[in-house]
Amino acid sequence: MNFLTEPQMIEAKSMEIIGQLTGNFPSPEKEIIGRVVHATGDPEMVELLAVHPEAVRAACRVFARGKKIITDVKMVKVGISAPKTAQIGVRVHCAIDEPAVVKEAKEKGLTRAMVAIRTLAEQSAGSMVAIGNAPTALWELIRLVQAGRAEPALIVGTPVGFVGAAEAKEALIRLGLPYITVRGTKGGSAVAVSIVNALLNIYLSGQGDC
């Protein structure tokens, strides 16, 4: 077998191929869409990505101020680059396993992700919220913002599925806050992770204009 094993060579070759797929995107959005295509192997993501004009600047402010990143599920939390967040003093939180969250979700018949996002977002003005899995968590966050109970600086919202995900993402686009999303039924935790890691790369390489 003949295959590339060296991490830097694989990365370079992959980014060369993806660079051709994402040729028309302006920088630094090109970094974001490149990471999403890299994480999914799905070139159609180029058509589905939607980035608010203030999104990258908002992310840079979150990082510069050492605010939190809040995630809906553990897969998103563990996928975000731990060395890079540690380097800039940003912590990543997920409340889905907290006993109070588990208890409330069970008692009220709600998804745990939804209760977890509410628990953290109400206390975290200026943070970044990354929702990769649960449409209910994104709906809940939108409701909290509209009610004046949460003020995230940026919402990375890429929940997945056939029940409410596409609608929740359209509602996110109309909300009026900085967002990054992918339209339609596709998405998932790997997509949310790739967007947050792209934002960290943009910030750490000084492209973020902030």
Added chain:
Amino acid sequence: MNFLTEPQMIEAKSMEIIGQLTGNFPSPEKEIIGRVVHATGDPEMVELLAVHPEAVRAACRVFARGKKIITDVKMVKVGISAPKTAQIGVRVHCAIDEPAVVKEAKEKGLTRAMVAIRTLAEQSAGSMVAIGNAPTALWELIRLVQAGRAEPALIVGTPVGFVGAAEAKEALIRLGLPYITVRGTKGGSAVAVSIVNALLNIYLSGQGDC
């Protein structure tokens, strides 16, 4: 806003929609493809999924014997249902952060996922290996099997990307061991997780014929 918040109702509605997309698949493979489409929001996965005829039975043997599940990355490890693996006494391992793995990868210029899979797979005959991210990890596992140095019972191999992923997955199909994969560039940790969780559901509901 009007949306479903009750976990069981969302699940039922989603599975009803997905059931229509996966109508022609026989059971229990239908459970697997349903979970993959649920996790990705991508109906094209129906065409890409490839399941070896002995794969489900092999998974059930892994679970019945309390063998390990080995993963390439942490996102796969944390996504696999902890309550269900605990219930049947199966442990999920990922060596990517072990100091010896980090050191060897750096010294030899290899990917950490590749070294991590080798470290675990050589000591784990009869286990399930789930590779969701790194084509290099799947190539390495195939090489170890061909050299008689690893004997997994089942390989769930869904690495993603434009450099070596599709080729590694075709090599997996030709290897001669039970496998589950998705052809082409698509895949990722969420896909690997959804396949392993589907196998746990099949086993726990007694559909696995083992």
